[in-house]
Amino acid sequence: MKRLLxxxxxxxxxxxxxxxxxxxxxxxxxxxxxxxxxxxxEFFLAQVTEKPDHQKAVxxxxxxxxxxxxxxNTRAKEYSDAGEWDKAQKEYKRLEALNSVLKKLVxxxxxxxxxxxxxxxxxxxxxxxxxxxEQAYLKGVEELKIPGNAEKAIEFFKEARRYIPDYKDxxxxxxxxxxxxxxxxxxKRDFKGGVRILxxxxxxxxxxxxxxxQKIQAAxxxxxxKIAVMPFEDLTYKSRYGDIGLAxxxxxxxAAFNAKPLFVDFVSRDYVSQLMSExxxxxxxxxxxxxxxxxxxxxxxxxxxxxxxxxxxxxxxxEIVEKGMNSEDVVSNGVPIRINAGWVKHTKTGKVTxxxxxxxxxxxxxxxxxxGSISRTASKASLWVDTYGNQQALPNWVLSLPTGEIAIDPxxxxxxxxxxxxxxxxxxxxxxxxxx
Numbered sequence: 480m481k482r483l484l485x486x487x488x489x490x491x492x493x494x495x496x497x498x499x500x501x502x503x504x505x506x507x508x509x510x511x512x513x514x515x516x517x518x519x520x521e522f523f524l525a526q527v528t529e530k531p532d533h534q535k536a537v538x539x540x541x542x543x544x545x546x547x548x549x550x551x552n553t554r555a556k557e558y559s560d561a562g563e564w565d566k567a568q569k570e571y572k573r574l575e576a577l578n579s580v581l582k583k584l585v586x587x588x589x590x591x592x593x594x595x596x597x598x599x600x601x602x603x604x605x606x607x608x609x610x611x612x613e614q615a616y617l618k619g620v621e622e623l624k625i626p627g628n629a630e631k632a633i634e635f636f637k638e639a640r641r642y643i644p645d646y647k648d649x650x651x652x653x654x655x656x657x658x659x660x661x662x663x664x665x666x667k668r669d670f671k672g673g674v675r676i677l678x679x680x681x682x683x684x685x686x687x688x689x690x691x692x693q694k695i696q697a698a699x700x701x702x703x704x705k706i707a708v709m710p711f712e713d714l715t716y717k718s719r720y721g722d723i724g725l726a727x728x729x730x731x732x733x734a735a736f737n738a739k740p741l742f743v744d745f746v747s748r749d750y751v752s753q754l755m756s757e758x759x760x761x762x763x764x765x766x767x768x769x770x771x772x773x774x775x776x777x778x779x780x781x782x783x784x785x786x787x788x789x790x791x792x793x794x795x796x797x798e799i800v801e802k803g804m805n806s807e808d809v810v811s812n813g814v815p816i817r818i819n820a821g822w823v824k825h826t827k828t829g830k831v832t833x834x835x836x837x838x839x840x841x842x843x844x845x846x847x848x849x850x851g852s853i854s855r856t857a858s859k860a861s862l863w864v865d866t867y868g869n870q871q872a873l874p875n876w877v878l879s880l881p882t883g884e885i886a887i888d889p890x891x892x893x894x895x896x897x898x899x900x901x902x903x904x905x906x907x908x909x910x911x912x913x914x915x
Contacts, residue, residue, distance in 0.1 A: 503529070504536050511539065520547050524580065532587040540586070541593075548574065548598055555603065564611035568642070571604035612642035616649055627663070629656035629676065654680055654688040665694065670702025671742060704781045704913045705744045707751050708732050709766060711786035711835065720894045723788050727835060730902025731784065731909075738906065740914045746780070754778035768840060768847075775842030784909065786837035789852075791897075793890045799826040807872040820868030822877050825884065830858040831893035835901045839909070849912060855900035857893040861885035 507522030520543045526536040551570050558567035578598040586593040619635030622628045633656060636649035657680050665673035677695045680688045687693075711727040720726075728748070735745045751766060755778060766774055771783040804821040832854060839849040864880040866873060 504533060504539075507536070507539060511543070516543050516546055516550070519543060524584065527584060527586045531585045532590070534589070537586050537588050537593065541588070544596070547577075551577075552600075552603075555607070559607065559610070562614070564607050564614050568604055568607035568611050571600040571607055574598050574600035575604060608642040612639040612646045615639040615642070616647060619649065619652065623652065623656055627660055629653075629660035630679070632656050633679075650683055654683050657683075658688055658691055661691070662694065665698045665701075668701075670698040674698050674702075674741065699741050702742050703744055704742060705746060705779060706735075706782040706784060706909060706913065707746050707748070707766075707775075707780045708735075708784045709748055709751070709786075711788050711837075713788045715788055715791050717791055720791060720891060723791065723833075723894065723898060724786075726895065726898055727786060727788055727901060728784075730899050731786075731905045732902075734899075734903040734906035735909060738910055738914075740910055743910065743913050751778065751780065754780075768838065771840050772842050772845035781842050782913070783840045783842065784837060784905070785840065786835055786905070789834040789836060790832075791834075791894055792832050793893070794828075794830045794832075795890070796828060800824070801826075803877075804868075805872050805874055809871065818869040818872045820866065820870060820872035822867075822873065823865045824862070824877075824880070825864070826860065826862050827885075827887050828858065828860045829887045829890065829893060830856060831890050831897050832856040833894060833897040833901055835905075837905050837908075839912070849908065851905075851908065853901050853904050855897045855904070857896035857900070859887045859893060861887045 503522040503526035507519045507526065510516075510522060511519035520540065523536045523539045523543065526533050527540060530536070551574050555567045555570035558564070558570065575598075578600070581595040581598070584595065586595075615635045615638035619632040619639065622632035622635060633653040636653045639646045639649045657676055661673045661676035661680075663673075664670075664676060674695050677691050677698070680691045684691070708728045708731045710722075711724040713722075713724040715723070717723075725748075732745050732747060735743070748766075751774075755766075755774065766783065768783075768785055771785075775781065775783060801824040802821065803824070804819065806817055806819050808815060808817050810816070833856075834852070834854045836852045837850065838847050840846070841848045862880060863885045864877055864882055866877065866882065870878075
């Protein structure tokens, strides 16, 4: 019960101490002498919560309670007269919370159970909440009169509904405002902006408002950009890494697909080849920076991405070997002896760096609209130790190391990991330009 009362006290007052102090009465008197009667009452209530027969604290509660109630009511009326209904309803709410505390507060006045007065502010709080809701609602209605202000309007409507759920037609007006503003943007061919606004309708209508879901999908379809990522040109001519040009483009596509973009469709060389075949392009036709604009217009691709693998360098330095020995004096069967042990620490490292460049070509204009160079490194290290001698003489740091040779990844694997980083960065550049 005491724990529950402490929780109710926290709810009731905005400046309660973070924990129940050993001498709340003393702190209450200090606050009282400073003229802080609300804070003082809080301390006295906390004191009586802990010790129901604390006579001095009970006396102070009986003295301060009507004063605090009067102060809260006076503040609430002043806020109401000033049209500050939110602040007014908060004062009444605090009175209601105080009443909840008193209903659970057991106290004794000269060994007689105290019957606390009932503080009924529910009616005033309800009226204040009604006025606060109406005030916010009317502000929302005013914002609706300004084209493009739907988002500002719905903040006021949300405020009204925080006071009173389903207040008037605030929900309906919010939905209509967002729908109208979203469709204005869609009709201006600002498909991303329109989808952003229309998607906010889901906060009010999860299943959609009117035909908003269909409009969202139509806007997404109309605003989509089809991007073809072509195999990168391999300038390294290092066959040990396989077809790294194709691998690079595949990594771009993989990273892009994982981002699940709304406004971008990424396609591969195979898809482009299929479309070219359907358009009766000859088998000798090749898509590159010089032919992309012409071919893209015919097959419905908006953007081409071309790239080059400039270099793949690997560094696999010789294994580093460090040797050490240690001796310890111990007692065995009552006889002092010296034990010895040694170790050989092995360190292997490997690193592969891939350097690439890319160009983004816009089919509509035939221009290179973005280009860049990227360098990514993947590395791997392994550490193990071989030991000999008496294990008891080995230092703890040696014992913590793994034993037995640990192989490191070969260059082919590290090259693929570095290539993945290259692909992710290019995909991010594409999404930043065409999705955000």
